[in-house]
Amino acid sequence: MDFDFTEEQEMLRNEMQRFCKKELTRQYVRWIDENCDFVPEELWNKIKEIGYFGVNVPEEYGGQGLGTVDAMIMNEELGTASVAVLLGIGATGLGSSVILNLGTPEQKEKYLPKLAEGELKFALGLTEPGGGTDILGAIQTKAVDEGDHWRLNGSKVFITCAHVADYITTVAITDPEAKRTKGLSVFLVPRPTEGLETRLIPKLGCHAAGCNEVVYEDVRIPKENLVGTLHNGWYELLDTLNPERIGTAMLSLGVAKAAFRDAFEYAQERHAFGGPIARFQSLQHYLADIAIEIENATNLIYKCAWLCDQGKPYHIEACMAKIVAARASEKAAIWGMEILGGWGYAMEYDMQRHFRDYKQMVFSPISDEMAKNMIMQFMGYPKSWS
Numbered sequence: 001m002d003f004d005f006t007e008e009q010e011m012l013r014n015e016m017q018r019f020c021k022k023e024l025t026r027q028y029v030r031w032i033d034e035n036c037d038f039v040p041e042e043l044w045n046k047i048k049e050i051g052y053f054g055v056n057v058p059e060e061y062g063g064q065g066l067g068t069v070d071a072m073i074m075n076e077e078l079g080t081a082s083v084a085v086l087l088g089i090g091a092t093g094l095g096s097s098v099i100l101n102l103g104t105p106e107q108k109e110k111y112l113p114k115l116a117e118g119e120l121k122f123a124l125g126l127t128e129p130g131g132g133t134d135i136l137g138a139i140q141t142k143a144v145d146e147g148d149h150w151r152l153n154g155s156k157v158f159i160t161c162a163h164v165a166d167y168i169t170t171v172a173i174t175d176p177e178a179k180r181t182k183g184l185s186v187f188l189v190p191r192p193t194e195g196l197e198t199r200l201i202p203k204l205g206c207h208a209a210g211c212n213e214v215v216y217e218d219v220r221i222p223k224e225n226l227v228g229t230l231h232n233g234w235y236e237l238l239d240t241l242n243p244e245r246i247g248t249a250m251l252s253l254g255v256a257k258a259a260f261r262d263a264f265e266y267a268q269e270r271h272a273f274g275g276p277i278a279r280f281q282s283l284q285h286y287l288a289d290i291a292i293e294i295e296n297a298t299n300l301i302y303k304c305a306w307l308c309d310q311g312k313p314y315h316i317e318a319c320m321a322k323i324v325a326a327r328a329s330e331k332a333a334i335w336g337m338e339i340l341g342g343w344g345y346a347m348e349y350d351m352q353r354h355f356r357d358y359k360q361m362v363f364s365p366i367s368d369e370m371a372k373n374m375i376m377q378f379m380g381y382p383k384s385w386s
């Protein structure tokens with residue numbers, strides 16, 4: 001058994017650390033949080049220059065063809081510097097896994113080289129106003145076959161980065177008579193398109209990855225924009241969501257590491273009763289507990305990424321990693337605030353941002369409760385939620 005990263009992976013990490021130190025300074029990250037609903041264009045272009053967007057795209061389509069472990073190394077560094085920026089660029093790249101897994105050769109040829117260059121942005125439109133956990137029960141959006149095109153009507157909520165996306169990967173009912181799992185299909189809906197509207201939903205944290213209500217009113221979609229097999233979109237899409245869970249866990253780990261770093265530094269600088277507060281055992285225990293959670297989450301995430309790269313199943317571990325990392329970020333943000341005392345609550349320090357940012361990953365893309373339901377179902381228990 002070998003826990004070491006390769007020399008190339010260490011170099012990748014060092015390169016990312018240098019990039020984040022230079023381009024994602026504390027002041028700039030604060031400014032982004034206060035002013036942006038998406039990653040600023042100049043930063044996007046710099047991330048483009050380092051080849052980030054092509055990491056997992058195969059070389060034949062202009063990418064670097066690297067593995068999930070490599071992508072996670074980059075994401076760990078980026079997410080610790082700014083989880084909102086990582087979420088913004090991660091959400092817009094979700095399209096690449098959908099097209100890689102489900103796309104026709106023509107679709108791969110058309111979209112993957114541009115995705116690899118950072119020239120295209122995608123959003124994933126799954127959740128509907130009726131609910132996200134029971135998505136199959138809530139889905140109402142319908143696509144009707146009108147001969148040379150599809151006509152789409154319905155709405156989605158909380159769709160990350162739909163306001164900047166070139167395509168919204170949209171799940172819709174195509175066979176209303178069939179059992180829901182057998183009557184859904186996936187479409188690439190170009191934006192802008194007549195009848196398609198997005199509206200930003202103001203939210204607590206992760207501001208550089210704005211989320212949106214999306215309304216489809218008689219939207220015409222070209223026939224060639226169906227991705228995957230007609231009516232089989234649900235099962236096909238599920239397969240692409242496991243890597244998303246590893247990515248979500250990495251977002252949480254980024255918040256946890258940033259909150260730990262800030263609390264660790266502050267405890268050494270702040271003095272009380274004649275010395276730094278870092279000497280108090282109760283505060284050291286807070287920090288030790290956060291460090292333990294971070295270590296647990298890190299190991300699980302990289303184990304998932306490794307299993308993914310080996311082509312081995314990791315659906316149970318991905319749900320576990322999502323939960324463990326979300327809890328690590330929660331502990332780090334809440335106890336980080338305790339360690340900073342009043343300054344933890346002040347907008348002048350970053351701890352309040354970590355506190356606002358961590359919460360999103362607790363219930364999105366799936367809630368911890370649902371992730372636990374799935375773990376037990378994967379372990380052979382009867383499905384507990386229907």
Ligand SMILES: Cc1cc2nc3c(=O)[nH]c(=O)nc-3n(C[C@H](O)[C@H](O)[C@H](O)COP(=O)(O)OP(=O)(O)OC[C@H]3O[C@@H](n4cnc5c(N)ncnc54)[C@H](O)[C@@H]3O)c2cc1C
Binds near residue numbers: 125130131365
């Ligand atoms: C900021 C943000 C960004 C998002 N980005 C996207 C995106 O890009 N694309 C997209 O498609 N969706 C996105 N979502 C939606 C997200 O996936 C849903 O919010 C999530 O699935 C939860 O759904 P819900 O909010 O409707 O909560 P609900 O489904 O209404 O759940 C409410 C509560 O009930 C619990 N619950 C429900 N069913 C069960 C059960 N069977 N057992 C135990 N507990 C249960 C849940 O755990 C939760 O605590 C985003 C959401 C947010 C807030």
